[in-house]
Amino acid sequence: MNDIFFIAIAALGLLILFAALRLAIGPTAPDRVVALDTINTLIVGAMILLAVYLKQTIFVDVAIVYALLSFLGTIAISKYIGGEL
Amino acid sequence: MIETAAMICLGIGILFNTLGVIGILRFPDVYTRLHAETKMTTFGTIFLALGVILYAGGMLAGTGDNQYLTIAIHTAIALIALAFTNATGSHAIARAAHRSGQLPDPSVVDRLAEVKSND
Amino acid sequence: MIRFLATTIATFVAYLFLTAGSGTIILWSESELIIGLILAIIVGIASYRIFCRTGSLRMANPIRLILLPVYAIIPLFIEMARANIDVAIRVITGNVKPGIVRVNTGMKTDLGMLLLANSITLTPGTLSVDVDDTTRELYVHLINVPDELREKNVVEARELFSFFNIPGWIRRIAE
Numbered sequence: 001m002n003d004i005f006f007i008a009i010a011a012l013g014l015l016i017l018f019a020a021l022r023l024a025i026g027p028t029a030p031d032r033v034v035a036l037d038t039i040n041t042l043i044v045g046a047m048i049l050l051a052v053y054l055k056q057t058i059f060v061d062v063a064i065v066y067a068l069l070s071f072l073g074t075i076a077i078s079k080y081i082g083g084e085l
Numbered sequence: 086m087i088e089t090a091a092m093i094c095l096g097i098g099i100l101f102n103t104l105g106v107i108g109i110l111r112f113p114d115v116y117t118r119l120h121a122e123t124k125m126t127t128f129g130t131i132f133l134a135l136g137v138i139l140y141a142g143g144m145l146a147g148t149g150d151n152q153y154l155t156i157a158i159h160t161a162i163a164l165i166a167l168a169f170t171n172a173t174g175s176h177a178i179a180r181a182a183h184r185s186g187q188l189p190d191p192s193v194v195d196r197l198a199e200v201k202s203n204d
Numbered sequence: 205m206i207r208f209l210a211t212t213i214a215t216f217v218a219y220l221f222l223t224a225g226s227g228t229i230i231l232w233s234e235s236e237l238i239i240g241l242i243l244a245i246i247v248g249i250a251s252y253r254i255f256c257r258t259g260s261l262r263m264a265n266p267i268r269l270i271l272l273p274v275y276a277i278i279p280l281f282i283e284m285a286r287a288n289i290d291v292a293i294r295v296i297t298g299n300v301k302p303g304i305v306r307v308n309t310g311m312k313t314d315l316g317m318l319l320l321a322n323s324i325t326l327t328p329g330t331l332s333v334d335v336d337d338t339t340r341e342l343y344v345h346l347i348n349v350p351d352e353l354r355e356k357n358v359v360e361a362r363e364l365f366s367f368f369n370i371p372g373w374i375r376r377i378a379e
Binding site: 101104107108111112113114116117119120121123124125127128154155158159162168169172173175176179180183189 | 287288300
Binding site: 001004029033038051057064068083 | 098141162167173180182
């Protein structure tokens with residue numbers, strides 16, 4: 001079972017690399033924010049899996065705080081792009 | 086038995102996450118990319134977390150270790166936080182994109198731009 | 205006072221969920237309970253103006269609090285699965301007809317608008333773009349606009365969903 005968690009984490013890492021491709025080439029600023037949001041979601045998923053793989057409960061707490069803080073970051077960048085800040 | 090169910094959930098989660106990332110690379114404009122991003126990665130991560138909860142529940146029944154109870158409850162809380170914040174964040178991005186003057190590029194109807202041009 | 209109590213209880217319940225499994229009094233240890241109560245009172249004093257803005261206790265009704273998870277697990281999840289399979293097919297074939305339509309929601313409260321906008325974003329090939337605060341209308345981006353919706357000026361919220369009456373559920377929960 002542990003091998004399957006490792007394979008899933010590796011697949012998520014690969015997906016993060018592909019999403020970073022859109023972050024690099026995205027023609028406009030909102031495209032880049034979309035790619036950043038995707039990477040944040042994938043990182044939260046990978047952290048939850050890592051908590052089970054390494055048997056460290058603290059990783060899930062880090063994932064909760066990461067999800068909330070990345071949401072604040074997305075909101076701040078969106079307000080800046082929309083000209084409300 | 087319960088490990089097989091957790092494995093199937095992990096497989097579905099990875100499949101939907103992969104389709105979401107392909108959608109981001111493939112779709113033509115920012116709104117359709119947001120469709121792929123919000124729905125597919127949220128759904129995929131829900132299934133990843135369900136797999137983890139099932140696995141932790143199985144280990145809790147097997148070994149009786151309190152650590153697995155903590156992992157399951159905290160994963161459920163992370164799931165709720167993620168589902169709410171992802172939807173709200175994508176709403177913010179879409180609103181910002183429309184305010185910054187980026188219109189949906191292939192589009193058949195756009196009522197919001199009509200309302201804005203009337204003001 | 206009632207707003208402060210509601211905020212404190214909600215914070216204390218959240219703290220209890222986060223520290224479950226730490227001791228022997230049911231699931232919690234003594235020190236966690238005491239520290240959680242002190243922290244909940246501090247947070248309640250600091251933030252009751254933001255958490256309960258109007259002082260109406262509509263959401264403290266236990267029937268609404270039970271209906272909310274039921275709504276999230278059964279109708280919302282089935283609609284999400286259908287929408288995801290739909291978008292997955294569109295990712296593979298690349299067949300899209302996007303457009304923005306105007307949706308009349310009929311909600312009366314801010315919480316109802318929040319739940320409906322989030323449900324629309326998560327479910328059927330739709331994405332909330334902007335909101336009109338005075339008339340409570342949503343502007344919704346559809347990945348595939350059907351022909352009968354293209355002609356109409358204002359669309360009812362019920363027509364966006366296929367299996368369940370999602371706006372009816374939300375009205376029952378939040379209003």
